[in-house]
Structure formats: structure tokens, C-alpha cells
Amino acid sequence: MLTDHDAPGKRADRAAPEFTLDRRDAVPALIGRHEDFLIVGGLAGTSRDVAALTADGANTYTMAGAMGGACMIGLGLALARPDRRVLVVTGDGELLMNVGALATISVMNPPNLAIICVDNGHYGETGYQKSHTSLGVDLDKIAAGSGIKVTRTISVEQELPDASRLLREGNGTVFVLLRVKPTDPPAFKRNMDPAICRVRFRTALLGRS
């Protein structure tokens, strides 16, 4: 009899049925009123999700490089602004590059930080190669094992409202793994100049550049 250990390819086949939500519906439904948050967007896919939802709003800082940095930008922002709720929206590939950030965040446990990982099991931007999460790696368990006390995996529509509430009400950092099928994010042309977006964000939040 084959075990999971003997046949890693089989694990991907079994995991696939959980990746059924369409990110173009599920991400907006999960976030809800985006004005409730200061938002950091990870790389291409999630940044386009966020930019489409907010019309590239000044409450967002979306990335297109510096892979692995999204969660930590969120932590620095959450620590600097305890009066605001901070939401990181990133992808499985971006988060896998620096899973240590989950350990660092868990130790600090800011009550105003929530992380959504939009997990499509693939590196969409480079041609939809399978990521580790298609091959048996569970980022919810890594987040929980890192010590983040409130984590959820969402793979059906009915679970979205409860998770949406958690993003707003957590007493400590919240981690939501949103399983979606490997399809394209919304086509949205956002400003990709990181310096202009920094000034835009700070001006809106602080009233100075």
C-alpha cells in the first residue's frame, strides 16, 4: 500500500478538490468593506485582488517585488498604528518565501493585525507551476504551529462570513487561509511605483508625505 510519504504526487491530486472558490468572488466577500483596513498586498495576484477591490486606493500598499516581505510590512504598520486595523493579503508563494515571519508575528501578536493567504497552490505569475501547498504543505498548520492562536482554512463560500468577522474582531493576530482555484486575479492596472505609492499611503494616513 502506498503511503503519503511514498507518493507525493497523489497528495496533490487529493488536495485539488479543496481549491474550488473563485478568488474574484471570494476575496471581496472575505474582506468586505475595505475602508475598515490599512491593507498590504503581496505580489502580483493578491495585489491585483486588492487593487481591483479598492480601485488602487490610498489605504493600500501593494507590492510587485521584495518577495517574502508582505507580512512583516503589515507587522511594522500594525505596531506603528495600534489605532487602526491592518490587513495583509498575500499568496501562498509569497508567504512560503518567508514563513519565519509567522513566528515573529506570533511572538508580537498585535491585536490589530490580520493576514489572509490566498492559496491557489500555484505560482500564478510565472506560469502556474505547482507550489508546495499543492504538494502537501499546509500554511494554516504552519501558522498555528508558529503560535498564531486564531487560524481558519476557508474552502467553501458558507465559511466566508465568519472569517470576515474574525478579520475585524480578533484580540490577537488572525490568520485566514483562503483556498481558491488556480485562475487569474482581476485584470486591473495599478500604480506599480513603490515610492509614489509610499507617498500616497502616508499622505492619506498621516496628512504628510
Added chain:
Amino acid sequence: MEGVDGSGRWQDDLYDLLRRNNVTQFAYVPDAGHRILIDRSLADPEAQSVALTSEEEGVALLAGADLGGGRGVLLMQSSGTGNCINMLSLIKGGRFPFLTLVSMRGDFGEGNPWQFPMGQAVQPVLETMGVICLRVERPEEVVPTVTAALTMVFQSGHAVAVLLTQKLLGAKQF
């Protein structure tokens, strides 16, 4: 606490200088050269002491702090600068202010050969990524140099690394 070489005093002065300049986020991978700053930040109820698993996390953390109007400093050893390189794209591309204090190894009197490759590469690598390097070799230079760096970072918006050399810190004995 003051050591026989007066090291405790300049490190305490340095912590007070950073706090007077509204630096509140202290990010670090534990390091003997930064022990007093790390301990002071842990004991300071007005500061946030952030232990990292890898130095690159600190680069992103400080960018996030700036987005919220906060100020921070990354405390790391020379080997940690190598872990930061691609994340410095965020600092350079976004023109974020960035301050790091680097305790040097692989330099003056080093006894561990593993420390040389990254230690000797710190300054050229940081400068290539747009980080200005200021070297400190004597205790009395620490506060004036970090004062200069604070102006360059938080007034002029640049990225600055203050390199605390082994002439200043002393070489670890093996």
C-alpha cells in the same frame, strides 16, 4: 552597566539617543554586539522589541513602520546583511528611510574564518543596494555618527548603515 572598556556607557548613550529621536521599533536577530540595546528595548514599555528569525524581516518591518508614521532600527551582525539584499529593493525602490546598526565580524582581529566572506562583503554589498555606510572605530565616535545617521535617514529620507567595527567592539576570542 559600564564594562572595563567603557562599552556599557556608549551603548546606553546610544539607546537614549535613538529613543530621544522617536525610534520605537527595535528589530534584531540576537547578537552579543547589540546586547545592551536589545535588553534596554525589552525593558522599555514605550518601545517595541521585535525578535526576528531572519534579518530581511526587519527590513520589511521598518518599511511598514514608516508607512504608519513610526520609526525603527534594525540591529544585526555583518552576516545578517547578506540575508537582507533583495528585501532592500523595497527600501531603494520605495525610497523608504532605513537605519541599521551592524556589529561587524570577519574584520579586524577575527579568529573565525567563516565570518570573513560576508564580513568583507558588507560595505560593497550594502552600497550597491543604495545604503550609505558610516564606519565607527572609537567609542567617542558612536553618538556623533549615529546622530548624523538619524538626520540622514529621518530628515533626508535615505538608507544608512552604521558599521560598528571590531576595533570598537573587540574581536571575539576563540
